[in-house]
Amino acid sequence: xxxxxxxxxxxxxxxxxxxxxxxxxxxxxxxxxxxxxxxxxxxxxxxxxxxxxxxxxxxxxxxxxxxxxxxxxxxxxxxxxxxxxxxxxxxxxxxxxxxxxxxxxxxxxxxxxxxxxxxxxxxxxxxxxxxxxxxxxxxxxxxxxxxxxxxxxxxxxxxxxxxxxxxxxxxxxxxxxxxxxxxxxxxxxxxxxxxxxxxxxxxxxxxxxxxxxxxxxxxxxxxxxxxxxxxxxxxxxxxxxxxxxxxxxxxxxxxxxxxxxxxxxxxxxxxxxxxxxxxxxxxxxxxxxxxxxxxxxxxxx
Ligand code: ADP
Numbered sequence: 001x002x003x004x005x006x007x008x009x010x011x012x013x014x015x016x017x018x019x020x021x022x023x024x025x026x027x028x029x030x031x032x033x034x035x036x037x038x039x040x041x042x043x044x045x046x047x048x049x050x051x052x053x054x055x056x057x058x059x060x061x062x063x064x065x066x067x068x069x070x071x072x073x074x075x076x077x078x079x080x081x082x083x084x085x086x087x088x089x090x091x092x093x094x095x096x097x098x099x100x101x102x103x104x105x106x107x108x109x110x111x112x113x114x115x116x117x118x119x120x121x122x123x124x125x126x127x128x129x130x131x132x133x134x135x136x137x138x139x140x141x142x143x144x145x146x147x148x149x150x151x152x153x154x155x156x157x158x159x160x161x162x163x164x165x166x167x168x169x170x171x172x173x174x175x176x177x178x179x180x181x182x183x184x185x186x187x188x189x190x191x192x193x194x195x196x197x198x199x200x201x202x203x204x205x206x207x208x209x210x211x212x213x214x215x216x217x218x219x220x221x222x223x224x225x226x227x228x229x230x231x232x233x234x235x236x237x238x239x240x241x242x243x244x245x246x247x248x249x250x251x252x253x254x255x256x257x258x259x260x261x262x263x264x265x266x267x268x269x270x271x272x273x274x275x276x277x278x279x280x281x282x283x284x285x286x287x288x289x290x291x292x293x294x295x296x297x298x299x300x301x
Pocket of ligand 1: 040041048049050072073074075076077078079080081090091248
């Protein structure tokens with residue numbers, strides 16, 4: 001599939017179809033799926049295959065990390081993929097195939113992986129400070145040290161440490177609560193960040209601000225990110241690569257490389273090349289939703 005042609009003078013921010021997936025010799029994988037299938041309630045009459053034969057490799061790029069957006073029709077198994085990486089039941093373990101993190105089979109949750117969900121997952125009875133410091137507390141980090149680190153992260157996610165640290169979740173807007181959730185995850189410095197529709201409940205303006213914040217933080221933490229979203233523009237903006245899943249049982253039907261988000265979301269999302277890319281993927285998703293045939297790359301190797 002050819003690269004999209006851009007209007008003259010428009011900064012190149014279109015997508016590029018990748019086939020076969022880029023696996024470079026000598027670069028170790030950080031996450032690898034090898035022919036992974038997940039059937040819920042396998043062996044019963046209610047057995048349901050959510051994902052089928054999913055294979056991909058994400059390399060451990062030193063000092064960068066890669067940002068992988070995952071899109072696909074509703075119910076195609078996007079959350080299943082994230083939770084298999086996280087090692088969270090009942091998605092974990094897979095029914096068939098291999099899920100490797102840092103070349104080891106996933107055996108359950110671990111400190112190398114952090115997750116941010118759509119629902120605000122803060123503890124209602126803890127202040128912002130104690131919510132952000134929670135993971136460090138679980139690791140036995142002393143009060144003073146964990147509070148210092150938490151104050152730093154509260155500032156990094158754009159909250160006001162002196163005003164917001166002592167607030168409780170019910171005193172915060174949705175955007176602020178997601179900032180707390182991001183700080184709570186990133187303070188633990190996971191090498192892999194798993195985000196499941198983290199901005200799904202936010203209004204459009206807050207959402208774009210959060211996309212910019214996420215990109216800035218990602219550059220700082222240099223982690224590998226898997227980012228599930230229904231919003232194709234968001235996926236194209238934040239992603240280095242996009243995995244497009246088929247209808248359930250989901251499998252990767254296409255992947256694209258995107259240009260880096262080197263301008264603010266609200267600027268980039270107005271550019272014609274960007275909009276063309278988004279429409280292109282939306283059309284593909286429409287076809288997948290309707291069960292129409294789409295071009296798929298040959299299987300790797
Ligand atoms: P997505 O994130 O793409 O919307 P999910 O991974 O949440 O999809 O779910 C994929 C499919 O698997 C859906 O049809 C869902 O109903 C089903 N599913 C998810 N979790 C379970 C479960 N614990 N038991 C049975 N079916 C499940």
